[in-house]
Amino acid sequence: MGNAALAPAGAVWPAGIKRGESIPPLPDHPLLRSFRHGEPVVFDLDDFIAMVGDPQLVEFLIPKDAHSVMAAPLHARGHTLGAISAWRCGRTAPFTEDEADLMKQIASRGALAIDNARRYTREHRAAVALQQRLLPPATTDTPAAETAGIYLPACGGADISGDWYDAIALPSLRVALVAGDVVGHGMPASATMGRLRAAIQTLADLELEPDELLTRLADLVQRLAAEAPPGDRDIVGGTCLYAVYDPVTRRCAIASAGHPPPVLVRPDGTAEAVEISPGPALALSGMPYETTVIDVEPGSVLALYTDGLVERGDRDTGQGLPRLTRALAAHCRSDRALDETGRALLADLADQAPRDDAVLLLARTRAVPAAGTAHWEIPADPAAVSKAREWITRQLTMWGLDDLLFATELIVSELVTNAIRYGRPPMDLRLIRHHVQVCEVTDSSSTQPRLRHARTTDEGGRGLFLVSQLGRRWGCRHGQNGKTIWSEQIIPNSREAGTPRSGSRQSHP
Secondary structure, eight states: OBOOOOSSTTSOOOTTOOTTOBOOOOOOOHHHHHHTTTOOEEEEHHHHHHHHOOHHHHHHHSOTTEEEEEEEEEEETTEEEEEEEEEEETTOOOOOHHHHHHHHHHHHHHHHHHHHHHHHHHHHHHHHHHHHHHSOOSEEEOSSEEEEEEEEOOSSSSOOOOOEEEEEEOSTTOEEEEEEEESSOHHHHHHHHHHHHHHHHHHHHTTOOHHHHHHHHHHHHHHHHHHSOGGGGGGOOEEEEEEEEETTTTEEEEEEESOOOOEEEOTTSOEEEOOOOOBOOTTOOSSOOOOEEEEOOTTOEEEEEOGGGTOOTTSOGGGHHHHHHHHHHHHOOTTSOHHHHHHHHHHHHSOSSOSSOEEEEEEEEOOOOGGGEEEEEEOSSTTHHHHHHHHHHHHHHHHTOGGGHHHHHHHHHHHHHHHHHHOOSSEEEEEEESSEEEEEEEESOOOOOOOOOOOTTOSSOOHHHHHHHHSSEEEEEEETTEEEEEEEEEOTTTTGGGSOOTTOOOOOO
């Protein structure tokens, strides 16, 4: 142990009683044994000198003119955390039994306060550590956007509120941006946040529309509330904003479950909150969610956040969003790193001692150049399969991707054949070239394709199996007007495959 505090601090203390100095070990003594069990001890000067037994240590520890000492242990929950020692000096009277009882009560309350503070701090650190382990990497870099997320925990105690953010890479070079806030505090809120983030990751892999994803997430929250103890059901819930940005179409689809709207900062520096139609919070039901689609210029910054960043107890909450919008317009510059921008924004907006968590996710959007995409309309005619192979051959040759020609022709043949046989017009074929090549076939049917292993005597059923073997991965997503089946292939030496051959032009039959 070490000396933590002295009173009066300006007194002339001996060398061994200086604030911050360690306390030398004392020899065993019957009174010290009772001290270790929570009882105060009182020594006169002669008894203390006899117990210490070392004249140099006596001079090192005893104040000048002291004649008696009383020590009360800081004893709480079976542990001795420290001690309070009081010296009587000069002509003062020795300590009495009543004073020893008073010191015991003072030490007991002090020990309980110290132990509560230790436990409170430990729980706070554990909750913060859990929250931070459950969050994604602070920065991501995808073809759709570069992102930077910052999490600011609440100050004082274990008031972690379960705020989180996420940036999820989706097929066809898209990215999903998420910000959410869980009801409640402490470890339960962090655990609920982890469950919701895992659920969103899974639902995002299904490539659901934002409104459909939030509907399924709300169903999950209602199940979690039903499983909770009766007294905790009212604190299971939260808000969430889910957005999907497509760098090919340069559009962003957004849906909100009771969450504040994102802020869009354009390349020219202007900023405004996106007008969305927020649905109910995740614990509620009965109202549908609505997807809002906006056009986003490359180089724009989308800012997702939680209410801890815009709501302050000492200010009108209605001013929080305009204040954030102005700060984003001032800080978001194209020559400034996003993580640096985020830290500057939090320093400018957050309270010195925030009473709620705050999350900020910044995403600077990118776009796939028009020369990196090709699109064709597919006639509802079996002869269109050979036409599609011709389009693919011409386009890949133009892009200098001859190594992918054989596999891509097979993939496109199978996908187009299935669309003509089982889908409905209109039907489209699209190629996207970036660090990977994506083949997409869209039709107006909502039927779900299913991969199966054909038997030896089967005459069909091998199309999707071939697609899955020839590409790195494949999948299907449903939209309002049908479905899209896609396949993704690795481009060899993709850094060199980024530019079309000189003089070539893209054709669209």
